[in-house]
Amino acid sequence: MKYRLIFIVAVCLLCSGFVSKPLTSLDDLRDKRIGVLLGSVHDRYASSTYPHASILQYKSPSDLVLGVKSGKVDAAIYSYDELMELLRLHDDLAIIGDALFSTPIGMGFHRDNNELRHEFNSFLKQLRSNGQYDSMIRYWMTGHAVKMPKLQQSADGKSLVVGIVSDNGLPFNVVIDNRMVGFNIELLERFALYSGRKIIYRDLEFSNQIAALQSKKIDMCAAVMSITEERKKKIAFSDPYYEQAANMFALKKNIAVSNVVSKTRQKGKSVSFFESVANSFQSNIVQENRYLLILEGFKTTVVISVLSTLFGTFLGAIVCFMRMSSNAILRMLAQTYISILRGTPVLVFLMLIFYVVFASVNIDPVFVSVIAFGMNFAAYVSEIFRSGIESIDKGQTEAGIAMGFTKVNTFLFIVLPQTVQRILPVYKGEFISLVKMTSIVGYIAVQDLTKASDIIRSRTFDAFFPLIMVAVLYFLISWFLMLGMEYAERLANPKLKRKKIINA
Amino acid sequence: MIKIEHLSKKFGDLEVLKDVTVEIKTGEVISIIGPSGTGKSTFLRCINLLDRPSGGSIRIDGVDILDPKSDVPKVRQKMNMVFQSFNLFFHLSVMDNLTIGPIKLLGMSKVDADRKAMDLLKLVGLAEKAESYPDELSGGQKQRVAIARCMAMDPKIILFDEPTSALDPTMVSEVLSVIRRLAKAGMTMAIVTHEMDFARDVSNRVLYMDDGVIYEVGTPEQIFDNPQKEKTRTFINRIRSFSYHIASPDYDLYAMNAEIETFCDKQILPVKTRQNLLLLVEEMLQIYNPLLSTVLLDINLAYSEKKESLEVVFESTGEAINMLDKSLLPDELGLTLIQSVTESIDYQRVNNKNRVTLILKKK
Numbered sequence: 001m002k003y004r005l006i007f008i009v010a011v012c013l014l015c016s017g018f019v020s021k022p023l024t025s026l027d028d029l030r031d032k033r034i035g036v037l038l039g040s041v042h043d044r045y046a047s048s049t050y051p052h053a054s055i056l057q058y059k060s061p062s063d064l065v066l067g068v069k070s071g072k073v074d075a076a077i078y079s080y081d082e083l084m085e086l087l088r089l090h091d092d093l094a095i096i097g098d099a100l101f102s103t104p105i106g107m108g109f110h111r112d113n114n115e116l117r118h119e120f121n122s123f124l125k126q127l128r129s130n131g132q133y134d135s136m137i138r139y140w141m142t143g144h145a146v147k148m149p150k151l152q153q154s155a156d157g158k159s160l161v162v163g164i165v166s167d168n169g170l171p172f173n174v175v176i177d178n179r180m181v182g183f184n185i186e187l188l189e190r191f192a193l194y195s196g197r198k199i200i201y202r203d204l205e206f207s208n209q210i211a212a213l214q215s216k217k218i219d220m221c222a223a224v225m226s227i228t229e230e231r232k233k234k235i236a237f238s239d240p241y242y243e244q245a246a247n248m249f250a251l252k253k254n255i256a257v258s259n260v261v262s263k264t265r266q267k268g269k270s271v272s273f274f275e276s277v278a279n280s281f282q283s284n285i286v287q288e289n290r291y292l293l294i295l296e297g298f299k300t301t302v303v304i305s306v307l308s309t310l311f312g313t314f315l316g317a318i319v320c321f322m323r324m325s326s327n328a329i330l331r332m333l334a335q336t337y338i339s340i341l342r343g344t345p346v347l348v349f350l351m352l353i354f355y356v357v358f359a360s361v362n363i364d365p366v367f368v369s370v371i372a373f374g375m376n377f378a379a380y381v382s383e384i385f386r387s388g389i390e391s392i393d394k395g396q397t398e399a400g401i402a403m404g405f406t407k408v409n410t411f412l413f414i415v416l417p418q419t420v421q422r423i424l425p426v427y428k429g430e431f432i433s434l435v436k437m438t439s440i441v442g443y444i445a446v447q448d449l450t451k452a453s454d455i456i457r458s459r460t461f462d463a464f465f466p467l468i469m470v471a472v473l474y475f476l477i478s479w480f481l482m483l484g485m486e487y488a489e490r491l492a493n494p495k496l497k498r499k500k501i502i503n504a
Numbered sequence: 505m506i507k508i509e510h511l512s513k514k515f516g517d518l519e520v521l522k523d524v525t526v527e528i529k530t531g532e533v534i535s536i537i538g539p540s541g542t543g544k545s546t547f548l549r550c551i552n553l554l555d556r557p558s559g560g561s562i563r564i565d566g567v568d569i570l571d572p573k574s575d576v577p578k579v580r581q582k583m584n585m586v587f588q589s590f591n592l593f594f595h596l597s598v599m600d601n602l603t604i605g606p607i608k609l610l611g612m613s614k615v616d617a618d619r620k621a622m623d624l625l626k627l628v629g630l631a632e633k634a635e636s637y638p639d640e641l642s643g644g645q646k647q648r649v650a651i652a653r654c655m656a657m658d659p660k661i662i663l664f665d666e667p668t669s670a671l672d673p674t675m676v677s678e679v680l681s682v683i684r685r686l687a688k689a690g691m692t693m694a695i696v697t698h699e700m701d702f703a704r705d706v707s708n709r710v711l712y713m714d715d716g717v718i719y720e721v722g723t724p725e726q727i728f729d730n731p732q733k734e735k736t737r738t739f740i741n742r743i744r745s746f747s748y749h750i751a752s753p754d755y756d757l758y759a760m761n762a763e764i765e766t767f768c769d770k771q772i773l774p775v776k777t778r779q780n781l782l783l784l785v786e787e788m789l790q791i792y793n794p795l796l797s798t799v800l801l802d803i804n805l806a807y808s809e810k811k812e813s814l815e816v817v818f819e820s821t822g823e824a825i826n827m828l829d830k831s832l833l834p835d836e837l838g839l840t841l842i843q844s845v846t847e848s849i850d851y852q853r854v855n856n857k858n859r860v861t862l863i864l865k866k867k
């Protein structure tokens with residue numbers, strides 16, 4: 001923790017080198033670093049209004065806020081209502097100047113899906129006419145609510161897959177007590193009741209929402225998205241349900257007009273190391289039952305790792321036999337497969353499988369991850385298998401065949417046991433790297449360990465504790481799996497087995 | 505028991521076995537000898553169907569095993585093979601190497617297979633190595649385990665493919681004595697070997713193979729003491745020969761000398777003879793040196809045990825010229841040295857090549 005403080009101070013000192021003059025107006029940002037949410041209207045606004053500033057695009061709102069707080073950017077643009085909620089929690093942040101612009105917000109739909117859009121529009125009309133809409137606005141926007149109102153359980157009707165940004169921030173959408181909370185969520189759940197549907201949430205990055213909608217991965221997008229002409233070319237919007245302003249915000253101490261800086265800092269310093277760890281533990285793990293998120297993520301990571309390994313090993317064996325087959329076509333197919341899979345970043349491949357291959361198919365993203373990682377794993381292990389098999393000298397195969405074994409039995413009894421023994425050390429490494437590779441499944445809305453820590457980070461704005469905790473958890477998973485593999489390695493090596501017998 | 509008729513084998517265009525007909529009777533020990541690359545190993549591998557013959561027939565007790573309907577793995581259980589490179593199963597202990605076949609293929613119980621394996625290990629003198637792994641054994645021990653592994657399958661015939669070629673000279677005899685013991689016990693065997701003394705005293709019949717055919721067949725006495733046909737005679741006389749090819753003036757002199765010394769070692773030539781031989785080759789190469797950039801030179805050494813004579817042949821391409829002609833030499837020093845160690849020097853023009861044949865003096 002001490003080091004962390006030193007680090008932050010160091011960063012601040014570095015930053016103060018850049019921010020030589022405190023910010024007085026929006027014009028001062030001309031040549032500064034401005035953070036925006038990737039793909040948002042703020043992104044477009046910043047690059048057209050501040051051509052000389054360096055624009056840093058963040059993938060999630062929580063990273064954006066962290067960016068400002070840690071001084072990675074001098075200022076950032078975000079939506080007014082969310083900012084007001086943020087400022088209530090973080091008194092080291094402040095808004096600069098007036099609203100930059102304001103835009104209407106709507107729900108997004110696939111352009112072919114007019115039926116659902118019309119249904120939502122008539123629902124919205126009803127909501128406005130019976131006064132429910134106004135009371136929702138009062139409850140969330142001005143009442144600063146953090147709890148969902150009691151609603152009827154939505155019926156078990158047709159499923160409605162909705163893309164959301166879980167760390168968008170209050171009042172629209174946030175995760176509290178491991179469930180979605182906010183104005184948007186209430187709106188969605190009321191719509192589900194109205195239309196007799198069952199909602200399935202897909203937590204996607206803001207910049208991926210439109211692609212997900214186009215490839216029909218989601219039926220509807222509730223990412224607090226501004227309605228723009230450009231977006232209308234790609235997707236259809238509902239009637240606007242809110243009008244939202246955008247504002248620039250920065251650290252209070254960098255803004256000239258405000259002088260109230262030191263309060264929170266002093267508070268931070270007076271806390272002892274153990275107390276601050278305990279506080280972090282409290283806020284990141286205990287509060288709002290966040291350990292459940294971690295537990296869920298942990299399970300998902302283990303499930304994806306183990307299933308992809310099994311699938312990948314099986315597929316790898318098939319590819320390996322094709323690669324070693326005497327049939328030139330099979331050999332070429334296998335070789336092509338291996339080159340393509342090994343030459344493509346696994347993240348890109350994962351997104352390809354999710355958005356392109358399984359486009360227009362409603363499929364569990366965990367299943368997609370298992371397929372993508374399994375296929376990637378197969379490409380690597382098939383070559384490991386091949387080199388293992390080829391390293392067993394042909395003489396032993398001949399001896400087996402000469403003795404009267406069939407080719408298949410010679411492989412099973414003679415070649416395979418030795419291959420396993422030889423490849424296990426390399427295979428083990430490949431397996432561990434697969435476990436760590438799964439940390440990118442958040443991109444296709446799977447809530448794994450990494451994503452769980454992202455969600456916690458988005459609520460606590462504490463980068464240190466969740467990241468360290470997740471790192472430790474990954475290490476533990478790898479370590480336990482490694483122990484298991486080492487045990488298998490010992491089983492596969494007859495000499496070690498014999499020594500054990502002798503020692504016993 | 506095994507009747508092989510008109511067996512042939514082609515690898516692409518290369519005809520390795522041409523027309524082999526032979527019968528092996530129960531209890532017979534047959535040695536197959538002949539120059540390298542004449543199809544001896546291929547012949548054995550064809551019998552076992554490790555290489556599928558291109559033509560002909562192999563009948564075992566009247567059943568044609570080349571019939572597509574025959575159960576090849578079943579047939580192979582009856583005629584096991586011992587390889588030049590041992591080919592033990594590396595992941596199995598010596599014991600398991602011996603029992604895997606009987607248990608998985610013959611359906612023997614583990615207890616019976618273990619007991620039998622132990623008996624066989626005693627027979628080859630390796631009972632105390634039962635729990636060792638192949639990489640803990642010497643070459644000779646590995647080959648004895650391989651022989652015991654063959655015996656464990658109760659074969660009707662064992663095929664030996666150069667069983668001692670990969671062994672250190674000190675380990676050859678331990679393997680050969682095991683094979684001798686099996687021969688005495690009445691095991692049917694076919695052995696491809698370069699150990700002539702062994703072939704002579706272990707076998708009932710010797711097959712001399714040359715150029716893909718069985719060139720001459722006979723008892724060991726007939727083949728080794730009184731070969732009837734020309735190639736056999738040449739082979740028996742020149743069992744041990746050495747040749748070196750020089751294609752440029754930058755040939756590797758040290759490698760060549762080392763090979764000549766190895767050759768002398770094998771023939772157990774006296775030190776004096778060895779020195780004279782090296783001197784002779786060196787002086788001859790001095791004389792040939794001006795030609796080396798334009799012609800190809802072959803040096804052949806042949807030692808005949810019976811005549812106890814060592815023949816050195818220099819054969820060079822190019823126009824007819826006798827390099828040892830006194831009128832062509834700048835001085836006679838080299839020639840004098842050569843004459844002092846040779847019995848006779850002979851020049852001939854053969855096949856458009858200049859051939860100088862020198863017989864080394866005895867002692």
